[in-house]
Amino acid sequence: xxxxxINEETFIQNILQNFPVKEPILGIGDDCAVIPDAQGxxxxxxxxxxVEGIHFLKDQISSFDLGYKMMSVxxxxxxxxxxxxxxAFLSIAFPKTINAxxxxxxxxxxxxxxxxxxxxxxxxxxxxxxxxxxxxxxLIGSAPLPQIKYRNRAQVGDAICVTGFLGxxxxxxxxxxxxxxxxxxxxxxxxxxxxxxxxxxxxxxLASQNEVHAMMDVSDGLDRxxxxxxxxxxxxxxxxxxxxxxxQALLEVSQHNQWDPLNLAMNGGExxxxxxxxxxxxxxxxxxxxxxxxxxxxxEIGLITDTPERLIYQDCGKEFQLKxxxxxxxx
Amino acid sequence: xxxxxINEETFIQNILQNFPVKEPILGIGDDCAVIPDAQGxxxxxxxxxxVEGIHFLKDQISSFDLGYKMMSVxxxxxxxxxxxxxxAFLSIAFPKTINAxxxxxxxxxxxxxxxxxxxxxxxxxxxxxxxxxxxxxxLIGSAPLPQIKYRNRAQVGDAICVTGFLGxxxxxxxxxxxxxxxxxxxxxxxxxxxxxxxxxxxxxxLASQNEVHAMMDVSDGLDRxxxxxxxxxxxxxxxxxxxxxxxQALLEVSQHNQWDPLNLAMNGGExxxxxxxxxxxxxxxxxxxxxxxxxxxxxEIGLITDTPERLIYQDCGKEFQLKxxxxxxxx
Numbered sequence: 001x002x003x004x005x006i007n008e009e010t011f012i013q014n015i016l017q018n019f020p021v022k023e024p025i026l027g028i029g030d031d032c033a034v035i036p037d038a039q040g041x042x043x044x045x046x047x048x049x050x051v052e053g054i055h056f057l058k059d060q061i062s063s064f065d066l067g068y069k070m071m072s073v074x075x076x077x078x079x080x081x082x083x084x085x086x087x088a089f090l091s092i093a094f095p096k097t098i099n100a101x102x103x104x105x106x107x108x109x110x111x112x113x114x115x116x117x118x119x120x121x122x123x124x125x126x127x128x129x130x131x132x133x134x135x136x137x138x139l140i141g142s143a144p145l146p147q148i149k150y151r152n153r154a155q156v157g158d159a160i161c162v163t164g165f166l167g168x169x170x171x172x173x174x175x176x177x178x179x180x181x182x183x184x185x186x187x188x189x190x191x192x193x194x195x196x197x198x199x200x201x202x203x204x205x206l207a208s209q210n211e212v213h214a215m216m217d218v219s220d221g222l223d224r225x226x227x228x229x230x231x232x233x234x235x236x237x238x239x240x241x242x243x244x245x246x247x248q249a250l251l252e253v254s255q256h257n258q259w260d261p262l263n264l265a266m267n268g269g270e271x272x273x274x275x276x277x278x279x280x281x282x283x284x285x286x287x288x289x290x291x292x293x294x295x296x297x298x299x300e301i302g303l304i305t306d307t308p309e310r311l312i313y314q315d316c317g318k319e320f321q322l323k324x325x326x327x328x329x330x331x
Numbered sequence: 332x333x334x335x336x337i338n339e340e341t342f343i344q345n346i347l348q349n350f351p352v353k354e355p356i357l358g359i360g361d362d363c364a365v366i367p368d369a370q371g372x373x374x375x376x377x378x379x380x381x382v383e384g385i386h387f388l389k390d391q392i393s394s395f396d397l398g399y400k401m402m403s404v405x406x407x408x409x410x411x412x413x414x415x416x417x418x419a420f421l422s423i424a425f426p427k428t429i430n431a432x433x434x435x436x437x438x439x440x441x442x443x444x445x446x447x448x449x450x451x452x453x454x455x456x457x458x459x460x461x462x463x464x465x466x467x468x469x470l471i472g473s474a475p476l477p478q479i480k481y482r483n484r485a486q487v488g489d490a491i492c493v494t495g496f497l498g499x500x501x502x503x504x505x506x507x508x509x510x511x512x513x514x515x516x517x518x519x520x521x522x523x524x525x526x527x528x529x530x531x532x533x534x535x536x537l538a539s540q541n542e543v544h545a546m547m548d549v550s551d552g553l554d555r556x557x558x559x560x561x562x563x564x565x566x567x568x569x570x571x572x573x574x575x576x577x578x579q580a581l582l583e584v585s586q587h588n589q590w591d592p593l594n595l596a597m598n599g600g601e602x603x604x605x606x607x608x609x610x611x612x613x614x615x616x617x618x619x620x621x622x623x624x625x626x627x628x629x630x631e632i633g634l635i636t637d638t639p640e641r642l643i644y645q646d647c648g649k650e651f652q653l654k655x656x657x658x659x660x661x662x
Contacts, residue, residue, distance in 0.1 A: 008457045011423070011434050018442050019452040033453035035418065039369060047454065047469060049422040053461035087366065091380040091467045092342070103342050111349050121350040122364035123378065126339045130384035130463055136422045136456070138378060138469040
C-alpha cells in the first residue's frame, strides 16, 4: 500500500509539474476544475474512477448500489464547491463474465442517482476488460462564479465546521471486512458505505452565504482532507476532538467490537459530507439558519490559526495525538 | 469476442433507453455530445477509455506512445465534428508494479499531444488497480454552433469522402501480432498504429464549408462507421472499392504476407481520418481547395443513395461482397 500511495502521489506531482494550469481556469487543487464562461457562471468539472478489487468487491456491493455510489461521489465534488450537477459521462470497462442482470441493476442505480439530482447522462465509452471492472464518471456542473467556494479561502480565526457525522462509511466497510453480524446499527453503517448521500442542497445553500470562506468535501477522511484545506489556505488549525460528530450507530458498533470510533472518524474516508470554514462572528446565526433549513446541525469542530499547515488536535483542551492510521480499501 | 460485443452493445442500448437525451443537447449518437451555450457556441464533449490487455499490451507499446495515442483518439472525436479541443481530464488506474519510468514517459507522451493541440489538462483521478492499467480521458472542445457537423446530415446524392489512407493502423497491429520483420513499410504501418495523427486541422476546415453535410471520424473501420452514418442519416450508399485510398506501405506489406489490403482497410479500425459527405456539385472545388490547404487528397469513394441503410460495395462497377471480418484487438 505504501509504495502504491507514493507512486500515485508521485504521478500526481509529475502531472502537476508538467501541466501547469493558469487563469482564467480556477479551482486548481480543488474538488472540481472551474472554467468561467462569458456570462459570469463557472462550469465545474470533476472526474472519479472506481476500480474492482480496490474500491469495491463485486460480491460485496450490489451493482445497483455501485451505480448509485459512483454518481454520488462525483456529485459530492460538485456540492463541495457549491455547484449544481448537470451532465455526466460514463466510461465503463467490464469483462465477458459480467451478466445482463448485473449491468441492468448498475444502470438502475445510476438512473436513480441521475433522477434524484436531475443529471443528464450525455455519453460515454463502453469497452471490454480482461478481468476487472473499471468505472469512470466525469460530471459537469455549474454555479454563479462569485458563489463558488474554494478550499484556499480559509481565514485566520474562522470556525471549522462539518455538515454531518464522520466515520460511518468506513465503519461500515470495517464491519463488512470483519464479518460483524448485522443488526440495526451495523445496517446503518453499511448504508452509509454503500449508499452515500452527498450534501448537495447543503453545499448550494452554504455557497450562497458570504460568511462561508473555504469549502471542500470529506472524501478521504477528516484528517487528510483538513490538511489539504490548511495547505491550500496557508494556515493552521486547532480541532477539538470531543466536538467531532459521531453517530450513535458508530458508537454502539465500536463499543461492541473494541473499535476506536474517533480514529474511524478522523482517519476513515468516503464520508461525503462538507468541511468548511466560517467567519466566527457569523457562526451562531449561520448554524441557526442551517438547522432551520436542513433540520440537521452544522457542527463546529475547531478554529483556523495563523501557523501554516500546523494541525493540532485537542481533547477537552488537552493536546491529543491522533493515531496515524490509513484505512485501505480492499488491499 | 462475440458474447462480449453483444454485451457491450446491449449495455449501450440499455443506457440509451434509460437515459433519453433531448434538446437543447445536440450530438446524440455522434462522436461528441454538444452542449449549446448562450453565445452561439457549442461545447463538444467526448470520453474514451483504453484498457490494458484489450486496447494495448504493455510490452508492445511504449508508454510515451500510449500517452500520445490516448489523447489523439479523443482529439479525433472533436475533429470529427469540426471542433477545437481545449480541456482534458485524465483518469488513470495502475497497479503497484508500474515503475516511475513508465509513468514518466506516459506523461511525456501526453504532454507532447497537449502541446501540439494546445490542450490544457485540468484535472483527473489517479487510483490504484489490482492488475490492469485503465486510462480514460474526457476531452472538452468548442466550435461555433452553426459550423458543427453531425453524422445524421448526409443528403441523397452527396459524394462520400475520406481524408486519408485506411487500414494502416490495423495492418500495423497485424504485423505486430504476426511478428512480421520490420522494414520501412512495416515501420510506417506501426507508426500509424502507435502514433496516430487525428485530422484536426482538416476537421475544422471542413466544418467551415457549407457544402460538407455529414461528418464523423473513422475509428472502428470504414464499413462499420459508414453504416453508422447511414443509419443516422436514414439513407444508403454505393461505395466503389477501387477508390478506397490504400497506402503504398499497406500494399507492399500485404503482398509480402498474403494479406487482403482492402479487407484491412474496410474492416480495420483506428484510422482516425475523417468520413464525410459533400454536395456533389461542389465536390471538385472542395477537393481542389482541400488539396491546396493540406497538400493531401480528399478522396471520393462513393455516393449517398435513398435506400435507408443499404450499403452496396462495387469493384469497378460490379457488386462486391465484403468479407465480414472483425479484427479484434488482443483477444
